[in-house]
Amino acid sequence: MSEARRVIAITGAGGTLGGALSRQFAGEPETDVVLSDVSAPSLEATVNGLPKSRGAVETLRADVGEVAEVEAVVGLAVERFGRLDVLISNAGVPSPNGRIHNLTTEDWERAFRVNVLGAVNGIRAAVPVMRTQRSGSIVLTASVAGLTAWSHAAPYCATKAAVIQLAKVAAVEYARDGIRINCVCPGTFRSGIHEGLPPEAIDAIAAKHPLGLGTAADLVGAYTYLASDASRWTTGSAIVVDGGYAAP
Numbered sequence: 049m050s051e052a053r054r055v056i057a058i059t060g061a062g063g064t065l066g067g068a069l070s071r072q073f074a075g076e077p078e079t080d081v082v083l084s085d086v087s088a089p090s091l092e093a094t095v096n097g098l099p100k101s102r103g104a105v106e107t108l109r110a111d112v113g114e115v116a117e118v119e120a121v122v123g124l125a126v127e128r129f130g131r132l133d134v135l136i137s138n139a140g141v142p143s144p145n146g147r148i149h150n151l152t153t154e155d156w157e158r159a160f161r162v163n164v165l166g167a168v169n170g171i172r173a174a175v176p177v178m179r180t181q182r183s184g185s186i187v188l189t190a191s192v193a194g195l196t197a198w199s200h201a202a203p204y205c206a207t208k209a210a211v212i213q214l215a216k217v218a219a220v221e222y223a224r225d226g227i228r229i230n231c232v233c234p235g236t237f238r239s240g241i242h243e244g245l246p247p248e249a250i251d252a253i254a255a256k257h258p259l260g261l262g263t264a265a266d267l268v269g270a271y272t273y274l275a276s277d278a279s280r281w282t283t284g285s286a287i288v289v290d291g292g293y294a295a296p
């Protein structure tokens with residue numbers, strides 16, 4: 049990584065976790081950030097909430113399902129700051145509540161397009177730049193849903209399991225290029241993903257977390273670790289941060 053300054057790009061920066069990560073990294077004076085999201089208003093809300101004291105911030109509306117748009121995010125980092133040290137591929141969508149025989153092809157395609165192809169596109173876009181630098185860290189947001197079975201959420205679980213495996217394969221493929229690739233598996237924290245869920249459903253999910261429901265702030269430490277040199281010997285890992293959800 050650059051000794052003086054570092055450059056971090058974040059997708060899904062307009063969301064709950066993406067917003068918390070944006071505030072963290074933008075607030076580090078030695079870090080410059082490129083923030084992106086498919087939703088321009090959400091991205092703007094994140095930017096409005098950034099700390100006053102911060103490094104440089106660039107924003108770009110981008111759909112992670114389109115490789116050219118993710119390449120534009122990485123391209124902006126290189127054009128503006130000359131490098132990309134860390135890509136946090138964080139954009140993700142839930143799947144509709146339903147058993148497998150009741151879900152549509154569109155439900156499956158949407159989950160795979162954003163959750164899996166979005167992560168693939170992040171790797172495709174970042175790797176050429178990081179290979180030239182011979183350094184870089186790519187962090188994918190997976191979920192404990194990729195490790196445990198959630199009834200009525202098969203597309204979400206299957207796509208997050210795919211993200212965990214993608215991080216492992218990519219880690220092996222690019223280790224010799226100096227690029228580390230890991231994922232974070234959050235348990236449930238309150239976010240835009242839960243809009244529309246009845247309170248009793250949230251309570252039922254909370255009851256399965258020994259430490260209770262998390263917040264986006266509870267996840268930030270795993271990302272700061274993976275974005276730093278402290279994780280220089282960590283690659284291909286799925287770091288579980290879930291309040292004990294997956295422990296039983």
Ligand SMILES: NC(=O)c1ccc[n+]([C@@H]2O[C@H](COP(=O)([O-])OP(=O)(O)OC[C@H]3O[C@@H](n4cnc5c(N)ncnc54)[C@H](O)[C@@H]3O)[C@@H](O)[C@H]2O)c1
Pocket residue numbers: 059060061062063064065066084085086087090110111112113138139140141142162166189190191192233234235236237238239240241
């Ligand atoms: N909230 C949880 O309990 C939880 C648990 C485990 C994992 N996650 C994962 O954390 C990540 C962040 O989710 P969150 O909980 O902050 O939800 P959120 O809905 O608040 O944020 C997701 C963001 O992704 C953006 N997005 C959606 N489709 C996109 C696309 N095609 N291109 C670019 N951006 C797109 C949305 O506009 C939104 O701003 C997701 O990958 C999610 O699956 C969430």
